[in-house]
Amino acid sequence: MEVGYCRLVTISTDNITETNEYRSGVGAHWPFLSDPGRKIQKDLDIAEYTDPLHNPMIPHTIVLEPGLVVYKIYMGYWFFGRPTTAELRQDLRAVLKRCRPDWDITTPELKRRYQFYFATERGRAG
Numbered sequence: 001m002e003v004g005y006c007r008l009v010t011i012s013t014d015n016i017t018e019t020n021e022y023r024s025g026v027g028a029h030w031p032f033l034s035d036p037g038r039k040i041q042k043d044l045d046i047a048e049y050t051d052p053l054h055n056p057m058i059p060h061t062i063v064l065e066p067g068l069v070v071y072k073i074y075m076g077y078w079f080f081g082r083p084t085t086a087e088l089r090q091d092l093r094a095v096l097k098r099c100r101p102d103w104d105i106t107t108p109e110l111k112r113r114y115q116f117y118f119a120t121e122r123g124r125a126g
Helices: 016-026 039-044 085-099 108-125
Strands: 010-012 032-034 060-065 069-075
Touching: 010 016, 016 032, 060 085, 069 085
Parallel strands: 010 032
Antiparallel strands: 060 069
C-alpha cells in the first residue's frame, strides 16, 4: 500500500480499548477508528439485521479515489464477497491511472516535458 501511495483504514464498532487491542494483536500499522455509537452504520444503513443482540455492521471494503470519491464498493459479509488482493490491486491500479498524469511516461507530451526540464536544469548547472 505504501509503495503505491495508498492508505488503509479500518473502522470498528468496538470501543477504543478493544479496537486498539485488536490492532496490536494483528500487528496492523494502519489506523483503526472506533465507532461504538455506530454512527457510520446508521449513516450508511449497513446494520446486520439478523443479529439485533450484537448489532454488528455488514462489512464493506470501499475503494476511494482522491477527494474521497467512491470508485468501488465490495460487500464483504461472506468470504466470496470480500475483495481479493488481486482485485484491490487492479482497482488501485485503475484509480492511479485515472489520477496520475505521469502514469504512462512514454507519451510524447511527457517526453517533451522531461526533455525541457532536464535541458533547463543542465543550463542552470552550467
